[in-house]
Amino acid sequence: MADVQLTNGFCARLNNSENEEDELYNSQPVIQFLSFKRVPPSGGASTVDRYRVIVSDGEHFQQSMLATQLNHLVEEEQVLKHSIAVIEKFTCNLVQGKKLLIILAMRVLKKEAEKIGNPTPLQLRGSSSGPSVEMQAQTPAVQSPAPSTFMNTPNVTNTTAPPAQPARQQTQAGRGGRHAIYPIESLSPYQNHWTIKARVTAKSDIRTWSNQRGEGKLFNVTLMDESGEIRATAFNAAVDEFYDRLQEGKVYLISKAKVNLAKKKFSNLNNEYELTLERSTEVEECPDATDVPTVKFTFVDIAGLQELPKDAICDVIGIVKEVGELSTITSKATNKEIPKRDLTVVDKSRFSVRVTLWGKQAEQYNATDQPVVAFKGAKVGDFQGRSLSVMSSSSIFINPDIPEAHLLRGWYDSIGAEQTYQSHTNTMPSGGGVNFDRAEIRSLHDVKTSDMGLSDRVDTFCSRATIMHIRNENIAYPACPTQGCGKKVLLMGDSWRCEKCDKSYPKPEYRYMISMAVADYSGQAWFSGFNDVGKAIFDISADELMDIKERDDTKFNQMLERAIGSTYNFACRARQDNFNDQTRVRYGISRILPLDYREEASYLANLLLRSEWSR
Structure with missing residues (x-):
């Protein structure tokens, strides 16, 4: 890549800018990173690290913060000291009369580079001396006030008193005197003058409470912009003021709400703060807003x-x-x-x-x-x-x-x-937390000789074994098709009757009832399992297998033979059972997993490494 040029004068222009409608905020300056400092969570509901950075335009350097959605760039070393990047989107916070650059989006132009120029601290207007930006970067961006007894005061670890504030704090004003639009991600309890532009993505019903301290009501909304989400709650009189005005899907300008630490017991958002809407809160609808996303998903399959x-x-x-x-x-x-x-x-x-x-x-x-x-x-x-x-x-x-x-x-x-679908009942610990652990695998001979299951309690064990034989008699039973029932149904005339549900159905839903002989290097045992075990082995539902059995007995036997020789990891229960006045031990499958050869190889490699380290 050819040498890139930094945007000279950017730091000075940023600090001299009066409002965020300046054309500077629509530009994409090129800067160089001079240092990174991780700021751990300050306690309470805070769970997300922040990164304080120093950026340079070649002439001056500027204290900045990365938005949390950019944390991965530092953690994955996609950006390093002296890396050069273009800031695609940014805003500014006013902290104790000083501008703090908030980087919302960026693109790395050159990961490894030499330091450009000899940047110096920026002298703020109206001050001839004071700590340099570089010195400020070694301390928290905001000095925390002394602890308070109010519950809404955030927990802080630094109790140093803040320096005296100016009599009149500078504000960033836009058209009509409105405060600058701040991203949700940048809000904190230390700011007083801000406006957010956000979409209501969720709105609760009005809920009421009554206790020894009196009665009340509340509702909450989820607000979202490009930088993140935040929960806002209104109580009592504010409910009457805002419940009808705030509608799902619409975009609003919101200011003069109180920023508190989030109560994670009541919120599932990834934000350490939340808003309280008060009667003095200003809410203005933006009917033609198209620059605010409708909703953001992070899907899990x-x-x-x-x-x-x-x-x-x-x-x-x-x-x-x-x-x-x-x-x-x-x-x-x-x-x-x-x-x-x-x-x-x-x-x-x-x-x-x-x-x-x-x-x-x-x-x-x-x-x-x-x-x-x-x-x-x-x-x-x-x-x-x-x-x-x-x-x-x-x-x-x-x-x-x-x-x-x-x-x-x-x-x-x-x-x-x-297609057929597998539920999580056979892939998750169930029935007392039986799970598969490779380190706890026991041979079948060891399971039998240790008398597992012969006591009054149920014993659990893990095993790796190969299927040798599957009984084809009673491989499935007719079950009630009602979700959550699964009881055996009886054919009565032309319908199938479930006594538990007190209903009749035109046809049942077949469910597996597997009994099979398995073996490992030490011996053989009989394992039994139910519907999810059969689905894992045959990869089709019991209904489909029974349909094949009725139509084509040869194909049915071929499917049984195909399952022979397959090896699985098992998590089992050993339980004592009495049959015809004889005591025996039954081994029931709680979890069945096909072999994942990559995981198996990784496990063995780790064993070898631990063996080497222990020498």
Whole structure:
């Protein structure tokens, strides 16, 4: 790459600019990075590191901050000391009378370069001396006030008193005296004069409370711009003021709201701060705003849910394959009935997941014809494997006009509708947390000789074994097709009767009931498993396998023979059982996993490394 030129004079122009409508803010200056300093979270709800940087235009250097969405550039070493980049989008914060450059978007032009020029500290107008920008970079960008007893005061670790503030703080004014537009990502409790331009992407119902301190009401909205999201909450009188004015999907200019530390118990957004709307808060609608995105997704495929911890928040997009009936549960806390509805959602990963809707979302869901649905902010549960719950702060988008939805629709209409899908019940720990651990693999001979399962309690173990034989008798049973039931049904006349549901059906849904002999180098044992085990082995549903058995017995036997010789990793339970007055031990499969040779090789390589280190 040819030598690049820095934008000389940029730092001086930035500090002399009076407002953000200056043409400077529409430019894309070329700068050089002189240093990086990681600023760890300050405690409380803060969980995200920040990076303070010094940038140079060749003449002067300027204190700056990277927006958190650019953190990966530093962490992945895509940008280094003396790297040269073009700042594609930026804004400015006024901190204690000094300009702080906030870099929102950038593109690296030259990763490795020599230092250009001999940049010097910028002398601010109205001051002849003071600490240099480089010295300021070694201390927090904002000096924290002394601790306060108010709950809304952020937790800080630096209690040094701030220097005396000027009698009249400089503000950045635009047309009509309006304050400059700040990105949501840059808001903090240390700023007083700001305006954000944001879209309402979610709005809750009005909720009420009553306790010893009195009664009240509240609602909250999720606000979003290009830099991020933030939650805003209104209480009591502010509810009357703003509930009807703030509408989902519309864009507003909002100012004079209070910035507090986020209460993570009530918010699932990736922002350490939240807003409180007060009666003095100013809200103005922007009817023709097109520069604010409608919504941002970070999708996780359904197969990937097994990698997320319980209670994690995620975005998921999929096809609604089944819609459950509207039902109710009684809340233990309030003793009130809450409507709920379960959806079965699938995607290209060939996994399915149960998504539970609550309240009005459950009552109002009426989409038909297996739509594409995007869930934003769904909560991960671990009931029967992995499940999702749509909370009041979550959003549902039916057939959204986004590329991911169009690709998913085309895939499902062409091949997805004919495929079978695996639930998470056989890929996640279940039934007492039985999980597969390579370090805990035991041979079948060891399992038998250690008398596992002969005590009153259930013993668990991990094994790697090869299928030697599968019993073809009673390989599946006719089950109730009602979601969540699965009980055996009986043929009565022309219909199948489920005693539990007290319903009759024209046909059952077959479910696997597998009994197979497996072997390893030490011996043989009989393992048993249910529906998900059969799906993992045959890669088709029990309905499809039983249909093959009825139509073509030869093909059915070929499918059984094809499964012979396959090796799997198993997590099992050993349980004592009595049959015909004889005590025996049954080995039930809790989890079955096909061999992943890359993971196996990586595990063995790590064992070798640890062995070398221990010498």
